[in-house]
Amino acid sequence: MGGAFFRRLPKDANPNPEQRIMIAIVDYKAGNLTSVLRALERLGQPAVITADPEAIRSAERVVFPGVGAAGEAMRNLRERGLVEVLREVARVKPFIGICLGYQILFEHSDEDGGVECLGILPGRVVRFPEPLRSPHSPRPLKVPHMGWNGIRFTRSHPVWDGIPAGSEFYYVHSYYPVPEPADVCAETEYGVAFAAGAARGPLVGFQSHPEKSGEPGLRLLKNFCEWKPNREPEIVEIHA
């Protein structure tokens, strides 16, 4: 799901070719990219929606959004020749995966009968168990997990600096990643406690939609846009 209905920039449509693209929003026909663009516009951050590997390679930072299903997303990434460039940039420059763009950073998703994903982070993406029981509800919880939920950051990080405790983020998903414990940076509880975020080197990823999560979400995006990872990249190669 998640169709190709937004008008795309032609490959050479960097509006100011003399100027380096600051933020590239990766376009792979996966849902509503314009809401991310609008949020970045509100923050005064110049961004372009692009499917051009060179534009992504030369951007200062990369936003990898997405709504839809893993199978079609990976198919689109392959068709557009974006798999290698994503694997490359995610370990060398500030990179944020959002929702489906977070999930397919991992090695494998159980969605669509099983899909090999980008393998930038170790781990697999699983579906919420059903029936999904919660001590807070007499009935099984509904899947998808849709709406606002709390997030608990399990370690400090410049990207979620200053987000008030108790802030909630907006979620719409039926699957979630199971990263290596060392990569988990945030947890959310919906019947199970799942990894709401992961971080490693210059890479962060979130299951929620910060672009639709009000002021806390805008704060997170702003932090990302200003983030200067000072450590050496520490992503290890999974696919030799």
Add this chain to the structure above:
Amino acid sequence: MLSKRIIPCLDVRNGKTTKGVKFQGNVDIGDPVEMARFYYEQGADELVFYDITASSEGRGIFLDVVRRVAAEIFIPFSVGGGLNTLDDLRAVLLAGAEKVSVNTGAVRNPDIIRQGAKAFGRQCVVLGMDVKRVTATDAIPSGYEVVTHGGRNATGLDALQWARRAEELGAGEICLNSIDADGTREGYEINLTRLISTAVNIPVIASGGAGKPEHLADVLTDGCADAALVASMVHFGGYTVAGLKEYLDGRGIKVRMTW
């Protein structure tokens, strides 16, 4: 733990938020973009906009409203009213809506749900249902019938069966409006909401009848609703979204309290 959502609903006509007053037509109550911004700042979890213009000229003005709202608020919002074709859905999504709500268009052509879900993703297709209490029959075993045109036209569809069918077709959410409760300010239709919400695995937004904060508490607990739509209560009923949330929080109902 997931929060229950409070969703202000704005009817838009000729670029203005409007409110139907029985036997008197509509009165304009404000600028939808300003109101959206206000509700956003008040902690609304989501917004709903209905285009009640019903003309192609009005549609252009409405789409402009949607574009301006999308640049102002950073929470999800859905758009409904007269959406019948995939092109209609595409136009409001392109303008910046997160979700589209199909109602009469889906009764006429249920396949629009499937097409919309396939093209844009399930999560953004909301089925709007107007429902009226009737005597239970073989054709309407639940005793609730789907109606259109503000209740004037019966469809012969059983509300429970229609909700399940819409879920199968790919609806990601249901906005359930009780025609019997709508405008009464005497409370949501709890039995109807519980019936539908416990029969499907997608979220159900209760609509119609809100007059007091207790009504929201009732439908979010006894009614098993995942979200509650509010309109006149917050437009001119003397309540604020923040105040409603404080009340619900005080009643032990999980709502988003930090924004």
